[in-house]
Amino acid sequence: MDNIAGRKPALTWVVHLSVVVLVALWLLPTLGLLVSSFRTADQISNSGWWSAFSAQERQAPAIRLEGEEQQQGATYVIEGTLFPATDTTLTAWGTSSRAPQAYEPGQSVDLDDGWQLVVDDRGLFRLSAPQSFEGERLPRVFTTATTPPEFTLQNYGNVLSGSTSGAGVGQAFLNTLTVSIPATVIPILVAAFAAYALAWMEFPGRALLVAAVVGLLVVPLQLALIPLLQLHNDIGIGKGYLGVWLAHTGFGLPLAIYLLRNYMVGLPKDIIENARVDGATDFQVFVKIVLPLSFPALASFAIFQFLWTWNDLLVALVFLGTDDDRLVLTARLVNLMGSRGGQWEILATSAFVSIAVPLMVFFAMQKYLVRGLLAGSVK
Structure with missing residues (x-):
């Protein structure tokens, strides 16, 4: 059953x-x-x-009273407000750090030397005394207030424009696009030709090349960083966008060739043989038949490669350096955390800006990801 x-x-x-x-x-x-x-x-x-x-209730730091005194008969008075925002509601207040919530809004409190202080629920205060306040140090007030929800777009303006003392990621965003797009397109173009050759063209040593590609999948890229950088310096390209494009291409080619070759092997053999009988060359078969049919696999690798290059930090630092004009998003976020770790609003906004593009790319192409990875698993 x-x-x-x-x-x-x-x-x-x-x-x-x-x-x-x-x-x-x-x-x-x-x-x-x-x-x-x-x-x-x-x-x-x-x-x-x-x-x-x-609504949020929080205890604010101590506020030192200040304002212009006015004489009302025999009494000297200073009036003002504790909160610049009018929509803040005071729930408790005090004049000592040991009792910051000692008094209720509107309660009149007697201080030293005949001073009297009252603070209402809107943060308006009235300090009165029988003598002038000139030369005197006014008391501090500790407040506990309720503030309504507050949202702002200023964080994104500061981050993208760099108005927060150089904390902007606008230039880093463009630098990351400059790295990621070519570093995704170039490996796909090279790997597509290589995958077709390994899948449908007969030549000596093809099996050894396939085995070499599989073996390169397990080689850590960290082993090749320094030798590859030395090679770039020797041939004159040094640190720059060309160097980082070639580095990402080299590190991404084994996986690209492996995925595309496995997909192309599973294509209908009759279609390719009929095209060759009709006189089509290998290049025509590749461009007009194999490449259009391999779009799911191409899109699958494009997602992997784009996400990897967009989120990369190590390769970008090695082959681009730390100059501000070529700094990528991940490196910019590291700098923000190192020098301005307390600016959580800047860090949160920068981090979400950095993941927005990968999220859009993934959700736009996820159907091709599944089709490309499962291709050939069921005959």
Whole structure:
């Protein structure tokens, strides 16, 4: 009875639950990063992103009273406001750090020398005394206030324009595009020709070349960084975009050739043989038949290569250096964390800007990713 048609095995529900958990583990941090990128620095430092849509109660640093005194009869008065924002609601206040919530809004408090202080729920204060305040040090006030949710686009303006003392990632964003797009297109072009040759052309040593490509998949790229950089310096290209394009091409070719060759081998043999009987050359067969039919595999590798080059830090630092005019996004984020680790709003916005393009590329081409990876698995 366990194998009755139409009944799902119990393991299916375990798989579904595991997928839901994995999606939640990936989605929740991304959602938190997105929400934090629109929040102000004060709200990020005082509450989590999950409470961004509700009013926040926080204790502000001590505020020293200040203002112009006015004489009202025999009494000297200083009036003003503690909060620049009118939508902030005071819930408690105090004049000592040991009791920052000692008084309620509107409560009048007697201080030393006959001074009286009252603070209402809007943060308006009135300090009065029988003598002038000139030369006197005015008291500090500790406040606990409720502020409404606040969102701003200023974080993105600061990040993209670089108005926060050079913290902008606008130039780094363009630099990353300059690296990623050619470093994705060049390996695909080279690998497509090589994959066709290994799949459909007969020549001596083809099996050894396929074995060499598979062997190169397990070689760590870190082993080749320094020798490759020395080679670039010897031939005169040094550190620059050409060097990083060639480096990414070399490191990405083994996987590209392996994926595309396995896909092309699974294409219908009759179509290619009929084209050759009709007089088509290998180049015509490749351009007019194999290449259009291999689009899912090409798109699959394009996703892998683009995500790798976009998120790369090591290769970019080795072959581009640390100059600001050629710094990529990942290196810019490292600098932000190293020098301005307290500016969480800048870090959250920069991080979300850096993942926005890979997310769009992945969701736009994910159907080709699945088709390309599963090609040839079922005959």
